[in-house]
Amino acid sequence: MFYFLMCFVSLVALSTIHVRAAEDPLTSDTAARCEQILIESSKASGEWTSVHAAEYLIRLGMAEKTLDTFRAQADNASPPFRIGVWRVLAQAETPAERREKYIERIRDVLLDEQAIDRLHALESLAKLEAPIEYRSELAIVQEMSNPKDAGCSFALWRLHQQRPSVQQLDGLVKQLSSEDSIARLRAGFVLSQLDNVPDKVQTIVQTAMTDEPVDSVAYPYVASAGGSTSLHKLLKSKNPSDQTLAIRELTLRSEAFDFPLGDVLGETHPLSLRQAAAFALLKRSQ
Numbered sequence: 001m002f003y004f005l006m007c008f009v010s011l012v013a014l015s016t017i018h019v020r021a022a023e024d025p026l027t028s029d030t031a032a033r034c035e036q037i038l039i040e041s042s043k044a045s046g047e048w049t050s051v052h053a054a055e056y057l058i059r060l061g062m063a064e065k066t067l068d069t070f071r072a073q074a075d076n077a078s079p080p081f082r083i084g085v086w087r088v089l090a091q092a093e094t095p096a097e098r099r100e101k102y103i104e105r106i107r108d109v110l111l112d113e114q115a116i117d118r119l120h121a122l123e124s125l126a127k128l129e130a131p132i133e134y135r136s137e138l139a140i141v142q143e144m145s146n147p148k149d150a151g152c153s154f155a156l157w158r159l160h161q162q163r164p165s166v167q168q169l170d171g172l173v174k175q176l177s178s179e180d181s182i183a184r185l186r187a188g189f190v191l192s193q194l195d196n197v198p199d200k201v202q203t204i205v206q207t208a209m210t211d212e213p214v215d216s217v218a219y220p221y222v223a224s225a226g227g228s229t230s231l232h233k234l235l236k237s238k239n240p241s242d243q244t245l246a247i248r249e250l251t252l253r254s255e256a257f258d259f260p261l262g263d264v265l266g267e268t269h270p271l272s273l274r275q276a277a278a279f280a281l282l283k284r285s286q
Contacts, residue, residue, distance in 0.1 A: 026285040033265060034278035035062075041271060043069050046077075049271050051084035055091065056279040059252070060286070063092040074102075080117035083109065087124040103130050111136060119151045126157040126190075147174060153186040160194065169194075169201055176208040181218045184208075188221035192249065202227070220245045228255055235259050240273045247276040251283050 026034075042053035042065070054066040070088045077085045083106055090102040107130070109121040122144060132138050145155035145168075153175050160168040175187030191197065191205060205225045212219045220242045223230040234246035235257060243259070250257045261277040 026281055030262060030265075031282065031285065034282050037265065037274050037278040038062075038282075039065055041275060042066055045069075045073060046081055048081070048084060049275065051081075051088055052272065053275050054088040056275060058088070058091050060279065060282050066092050079109075079115065080120040083117050083120040083124050087128065090128055103128060106130075107133070107137065110140060119154070122151045122154045122158070126154050126161065129161055132158060132162050145171065147171065147178075150183075152183065153190045157190045157193070169198070173201055173204050176204070176222065181216055184212065184216075184218035185221045188218060188223070188225045191225035192221065224249055228253070231255075232257060240270045244270070244273045244276045247273075247280050251276075251280040 038053045038057050038060075041047075042050050042057060044050040050069075054070060057063065057065050066088055070085050070092065073082075073085045074089060086102040086105045090099050090106070093099045093102065103125070106121045106124050106128075109115045110118050110125065111134075112118070115121070122141070132141060141155045141158050143149070143155075144151040145159060146152060149155070153172055156168045156171045159165075172187050172191055175183050176191075178184055178187070188205075188208075191201070197205075205222070209219075209222050209226050209230060212222045220234055220237075220239075223234055224245060228250070231246045231250050234242045235250075237243060237246075243264075247257075247259060247261070259277075259280075261281050264273050264277045267274075
């Protein structure tokens, strides 16, 4: 009798485990809350957080939820925010011809020497992986790859996309030792976006991360270039900006991580952190 009782208890336990495993870990209420955070914040005209929210929605397969808001701003957004608007539409629009139209708008800004948002255009073209189409464009990108230019890392990124070379990687590595913290930040970010970075470069990145003050604006971006281990360490930071970056990058890399995402959805937390947590929760449930 005891044997059969234990078998019954075991079967009930296994059944319970199976049901729990089969359940969606994201409740419908939490999912709705996450969508609300991203959709509502994507409507904040003129705010870069709206661009980030829209790009999260696009990565979640919800591009259609961004179109009305950003189409309405396409012809009247002021620089530099217009670049963000066009970048969203270059990812969200269909068919491809419509997306290309907005890439061309961004490219036109890069080609305009009088435009005040050329740096934003350069960065966005790299993020969109837009090829260098014209000789005049190539000349500008090469000029901006000068180590003293503010756009150096973004220019090297585009050149590396066009034709990967050790020269571009060396240029990015040198930016990690710049006296300008923003230059180090940009170099760290770009390096974090590259695939198959040689071990030699990774070693230099690890050294740069050790040398970078943890309270520097560049630190989380240099750390993100150090790979998954460094990103998991950033999660333990008490700085919401560090946590935001780590959550976003680990989610984009489809890597599991331990963080109380549901606990930071409340309005007492910074919007950027709430957006990243909402994105991560929704992505996990797909």
